[in-house]
Amino acid sequence: MAxxxxxxxxxxxxxxxxxxxxAFSIEAGEIIGVVGESGSGKSLTAMAVMGLLPLIGGRITSxxxxxxxxxLNRLPERxxxxxxxxxxxxxxxxxxTSLDPIRRVGEQIDQVSMMHLGxxxxxxxxxxxxxxxxxxxxxxxxxxxxxxxxxxxxxxxxIVIAMALAADxxxxxxxxxxxxxxxxxxxxxxxxxVEMARRKNVALMLITHDMGVVAxxxxxxxxxxxxxxxxxxxxxxxxxxxxxxxxxxxxxCIPVEGLPPGGLKGIDGVVPGVANYPTGCRFHPRCSLxxxxxxxxxxxxRALDEGxxxxxxxxxxx
Amino acid sequence: MTVPSSxxxxxxxxxxxxGAAIVLAIIVLAAILAPVIxxxxxxxxxxxxxxxxxxxxxxxxxxxxxxxxxxRIIYGARTSLTVGVTSISISMVCGMALGAAAGYFGGAFDxxxxxxxDLSWSFPEILLALILIAILGPGLASTMxxxxxxxxxxxxxxxxxxVMALKSETxxxxxxxxxxxxxxxxxxxxxxxxxxxxxxxGMLATGDAIILEAxxxxxxxxxxxxxxxxxxxxxxxxxxxxIAPWIIIFPxxxxxxxxxxxxxxxxxxxxxxxxxxxxxxx
Numbered sequence: 001m002a003x004x005x006x007x008x009x010x011x012x013x014x015x016x017x018x019x020x021x022x023a024f025s026i027e028a029g030e031i032i033g034v035v036g037e038s039g040s041g042k043s044l045t046a047m048a049v050m051g052l053l054p055l056i057g058g059r060i061t062s063x064x065x066x067x068x069x070x071x072l073n074r075l076p077e078r079x080x081x082x083x084x085x086x087x088x089x090x091x092x093x094x095x096x097t098s099l100d101p102i103r104r105v106g107e108q109i110d111q112v113s114m115m116h117l118g119x120x121x122x123x124x125x126x127x128x129x130x131x132x133x134x135x136x137x138x139x140x141x142x143x144x145x146x147x148x149x150x151x152x153x154x155x156x157x158x159i160v161i162a163m164a165l166a167a168d169x170x171x172x173x174x175x176x177x178x179x180x181x182x183x184x185x186x187x188x189x190x191x192x193x194v195e196m197a198r199r200k201n202v203a204l205m206l207i208t209h210d211m212g213v214v215a216x217x218x219x220x221x222x223x224x225x226x227x228x229x230x231x232x233x234x235x236x237x238x239x240x241x242x243x244x245x246x247x248x249x250x251x252x253c254i255p256v257e258g259l260p261p262g263g264l265k266g267i268d269g270v271v272p273g274v275a276n277y278p279t280g281c282r283f284h285p286r287c288s289l290x291x292x293x294x295x296x297x298x299x300x301x302r303a304l305d306e307g308x309x310x311x312x313x314x315x316x317x318x
Numbered sequence: 319m320t321v322p323s324s325x326x327x328x329x330x331x332x333x334x335x336x337g338a339a340i341v342l343a344i345i346v347l348a349a350i351l352a353p354v355i356x357x358x359x360x361x362x363x364x365x366x367x368x369x370x371x372x373x374x375x376x377x378x379x380x381x382x383x384x385x386x387x388x389x390r391i392i393y394g395a396r397t398s399l400t401v402g403v404t405s406i407s408i409s410m411v412c413g414m415a416l417g418a419a420a421g422y423f424g425g426a427f428d429x430x431x432x433x434x435x436d437l438s439w440s441f442p443e444i445l446l447a448l449i450l451i452a453i454l455g456p457g458l459a460s461t462m463x464x465x466x467x468x469x470x471x472x473x474x475x476x477x478x479x480x481v482m483a484l485k486s487e488t489x490x491x492x493x494x495x496x497x498x499x500x501x502x503x504x505x506x507x508x509x510x511x512x513x514x515x516x517x518x519x520g521m522l523a524t525g526d527a528i529i530l531e532a533x534x535x536x537x538x539x540x541x542x543x544x545x546x547x548x549x550x551x552x553x554x555x556x557x558x559x560x561i562a563p564w565i566i567i568f569p570x571x572x573x574x575x576x577x578x579x580x581x582x583x584x585x586x587x588x589x590x591x592x593x594x595x596x597x598x599x600x
Contacts, residue, residue, distance in 0.1 A: 050495050052491065052494065052495060055491065055494070081497050081498075081499055082497065083497070084494070084495055084496060084497040085495070085496030085497030085498075086497055089495070089496060090492070090495035090496070092488055092491065092492050092495070093488075094488055097487060097488035097489060098488050098489050098492040099489055099492075100489045100493070100507050100510075100511070101489075101511070102510055102511055103506075103507075103510070111498075111506075112496050112497070115496075115497060115498065115502075116497060160492070163492075163496060164496070166496075167497075
């Protein structure tokens with residue numbers, strides 16, 4: 001049984017439906033990349049898994065989110081709270097603002113294990129310092145007593161990662177964990193996260209818009225476009241033979257060595273806003289292969305030999 | 319933690335902050351050490367020495383009952399500071415609780431609180447305090463209650479605004495996503511972050527509260543005789559204003575110096591903490 005399973009999850013915020021029948025699953029210990037441009041629904045998917053939709057006035061209107069043996073979308077808030085941080089943890093986008101500015105960073109890590117594992121102050125501190133060492137934070141016992149403003153962005157994100165790992169969760173949802181960081185330390189942070197996930201056998205749902213990161217770190221990929229799943233599959237298959245034109249375009253956006261100047265392709269147009277999604281396949285206005293059928297009929301997510309794709313043309317490899 | 323020591327250091331390095339701090343320290347010390355400092359019993363009457371000029375025997379002169387003014391002013395500082403600090407503390411604690419709950423939970427509770435706050439905000443504090451004392455009857459205790467209620471709206475409003483702004487900070491969401499409940503979020507993260515501007519506002523309000531206490535005392539609604547209160551002393555001095563003007567001048571100066579010192583200190587604190595903008599949000 002999958003550790004996390006989303007089956008046809010539809011999310012509404014007021015009259016809008018920003019997520020439409022999202023379906024994918026994550027196995028225990030697996031690292032899965034959720035990719036897509038801004039506005040494709042990546043962060044909302046994370047919030048749906050974390051049960052944080054009410055914070056932004058959203059809710060799951062149909063479908064189910066299952067985590068191990070628990071049906072999350074039916075879980076009372078009280079039980080959800082016990083689960084958050086303990087079994088599923090979130091690493092949010094911006095380490096600069098994810099830490100309380102007036103509390104020592106170490107305390108903020110301690111707090112998680114004290115809350116969930118019932119540790120005493122001293123035990124929690126030792127555990128946090130150990131975790132910080134594993135995350136290669138130099139002078140961990142000194143940093144433990146520092147305030148967020150005394151640390152660099154990369155260090156802060158390591159603290160946030162330590163908080164997520166503090167209670168030994170089974171799944172970590174990382175929502176663009178490196179977007180706010182300097183390019184020079186992005187790779188480092190991703191590497192540390194992947195290393196920790198592998199070592200502790202924690203499943204990682206890595207949300208990113210960077211296909212390069214996916215290629216480097218993940219086992220499987222979920223490509224989202226305009227609130228729908230465009231394609232899922234193993235990293236090898238997706239990169240070797242993308243079935244959805246959108247996936248293909250995303251891969252085209254990765255800068256590679258030896259590219260002539262101006263040779264880097266973008267994708268024309270922008271992701272449509274949630275209030276004016278096009279009919280049929282939502283990618284059709286930007287798709288070079290679009291046919292009449294694509295404008296009218298929304299393609300279903302069909303299982304392929306490896307993974308799934310939602311494209312009328314996906315039967316024949318492009 | 320709430321007022322970082324570095325900010326206090328910055329404050330004391332400015333002449334304004336240092337001066338205000340020294341004056342305040344003297345006033346507070348005088349109030350605490352009143353029994354040691356005061357040369358006479360503040361209530362001891364000596365009608366033969368009534369309305370004496372300031373001089374070697376009575377530094378600031380005597381009032382119409384021959385009581386030593388200097389002693390009375392020092393004891394009056396006790397009354398003023400006690401009323402000011404106590405009532406504003408009560409007001410701050412209650413206002414923070416109300417404002418935090420309203421700002422954090424929102425909904426119907428927030429609407430009711432906001433409405434009551436706006437309503438009481440539309441009355442001047444003095445009017446509100448007078449109405450309350452009319453209900454409670456004059457005296458020291460009712461003065462404190464009246465002043466605390468008169469300033470409640472201000473702290474409720476400020477805390478509510480702070481909490482609402484902080485609520486949407488990423489670290490709050492991050493804490494919730496790691497399993498923290500409302501109590502934890504409110505008491506460990508929101509209130510500690512919201513408290514600094516509220517404390518400074520409380521500092522400034524203490525000055526206002528001292529004036530309000532003096533005003534109520536002037537009308538005879540505050541501390542009852544023989545307890546010395548600056549306001550009541552001024553009031554009794556009005557009858558002697560042409561014979562012994564110092565009876566009204568010295569308590570008046572005491573009020574002015576105390577309140578100016580508090581305001582300057584609070585103002586310097588605002589600059590040292592760099593929170594002028596946050597205070598306006600309320």
